[in-house]
Amino acid sequence: MTSELLRGIAASAVDGITTVGPDQVARRYRFSVDFVGFAGHFPGHPVLPAIVQLQCVACLAGEHTGIPLRLAAVEDAKFLVPIRPDQELLVQYRLRPGAGKSLYDARLTVADQIAATFLVELVRAEEGA
């Protein structure tokens, strides 16, 4: 069984996975105020943790491929806008070919505003780190 945080992410998906192009996948999420990642982050003014945003892509890619994936590297990440409870978040990624790596070029938007962009490497979850 995965962590409580990852289960909370999966449960926050609003709809199914959309394939918007070759190797391009999208899904909407909405994290309620009760989402476990908001607890203590921070008291009185919840902000979606950056690592939850990173994990959204790993979870989405894992579900799309049917292969559990984990984060192996963050090549470049920018978290531009705080994401609050009940905001609808569109998570999109495009698989970017790389030398022996699975690189995911991701963009997260809230109300058509870019909230985060990042390039991450994902590997199979059971791969020895």
Add this chain to the structure above:
Amino acid sequence: MTADLALPLPAESLIPHRPPMRLVDTLLSVADGSGVTEACPGAGCIMADARGELDAAALVELIAQSYAAVRGYDDLSNGRPVKEGFLVGARSLRINGTAFTGDRLLTTVTTVGTFAGFAVAEGKVVRAGETIAAGTVTLWIVDEGATAGGRP
């Protein structure tokens, strides 16, 4: 005015994070913009699976919280309210090891530079003498409305 704050200190006095998202337990040492923290994730950690293995992204959070603790200590030591901040970037951060509940994780962070309200730091997480994650994070330090115990 500087205050002599004896280390180690509980991280909760230095950062705004609270359980269950707070991972860092203690600030062990600080010197010249660098510091070392300790984290001992317990069995109830929300970022651990049924086997006790931590999500890989938890190691990223450890680096960010550790730097926040170092900055919080610097604020308090210099008589300033602890400022809030947010993780706004990460770069060249590799996760090449795993951590588990019950582990003692030591995170070392070093200030690379500060500019226009932003701070860049390099961090690494060590488990049993082995570096399991390392990379660079950028935090935005909020200069207005300083909050007690605040940090990203």
